[in-house]
Amino acid sequence: MTQTPDITTRQPGSQASVAALLFSAYRAMESRIFGALSQAGYGDVTPAQGRVFRVIRPDGSRLTELAQAARVTKQTAGFLVDQLVRAGYVVRVPDPADARARLIKIAPKGSAVIPIGAAVVAGVEAEWTALLGKERMQMLREALQVLWEATDTPSALRRHQEAPIDEVVVA
């Protein structure tokens, strides 16, 4: 019934595409996180909001920063931050260093959510460690970290014309 999980491409004889597996694992984690948040009474956060929220620095971040870190346009980041503000998870305060800018900071309600998410992540990672064994889990993490450095870094992105989203192109 459930067949080989490929992404966009079938690989005839070979094994399932790594990309499909990455997607599947990510979605599994995401489902667990947002399921738990929903049960904890935070059913109004969405994954997209979470991807912006997660990159807010402890002392606050500017919108442009969030957009770059989350890899979306400023408009999208602004849209999501609006929702987070309306829902009470973050606040916007003036940036003392620049009158054009505002700092997005995590509000108390936002701080309350963090440990819940962290607990789910820890739990799922523990399950995965139980499945894979400690060594393989550690290797998985390291391998992904290597790929991250090679693909999700400003220079790496420039290298492939991948989504030069609001990014400086000055060589």
Place this chain on the structure above:
Amino acid sequence: MTQTPDITTRQPGSQASVAALLFSAYRAMESRIFGALSQAGYGDVTPAQGRVFRVIRPDGSRLTELAQAARVTKQTAGFLVDQLVRAGYVVRVPDPADARARLIKIAPKGSAVIPIGAAVVAGVEAEWTALLGKERMQMLREALQVLWEATDTPSALRRHQEAPIDEVVVA
């Protein structure tokens, strides 16, 4: 500038969340695939369409099948198949076995796209292999495969109330 990539949750002292890394790697692959398709003149395919297209069986699949395999509702699958039909990548033909159903089959234009995507996937996987080494790449694949079996399987999904999308719940 680019800070630790977490997903929805920051992990204070520790390493970056595995989920964030999974997401990042997946997005990198997806960007490469759709960038290449776009350059090859297939700029009208979208990731969502691709996730349905990829699960079409060689001899054709029913809509409900596609919905389950792609983990979306029948409506969403139908919506995406409509687009694929309009763009000429697939066709709908009557299912001889059931007058209610139709089979979605890959059209010639769809077949033409498959090797392009496959080539990109192979290329990116080769790059990743070069970064990680053959052994670690193989371990990565195996580890993800184990997680896939544990999380993206009917019984696994039932186990967590994750998205019981149009799925039989009959124990």
Place this chain on the structure above:
DNA sequence: CACGGCTAGTACGAGGGTCTGACTAATATA
């Protein structure tokens, strides 16, 4: 065989997420 329950698929409406392009306000630079 008739009929009630199930299955395949569609229609409609809503909401969320994302982008492009165009714009304002403030800053930095020459």
Place this chain on the structure above:
DNA sequence: TATATTAGTCAGACCCTCGTACTAGCCGTG
């Protein structure tokens, strides 16, 4: 000071996804 750059917003469009509700066809039991 005049110009270029940067922070952020506004408006419009499009894509994706789902819930609810419906029609058409199948299937088993009486």
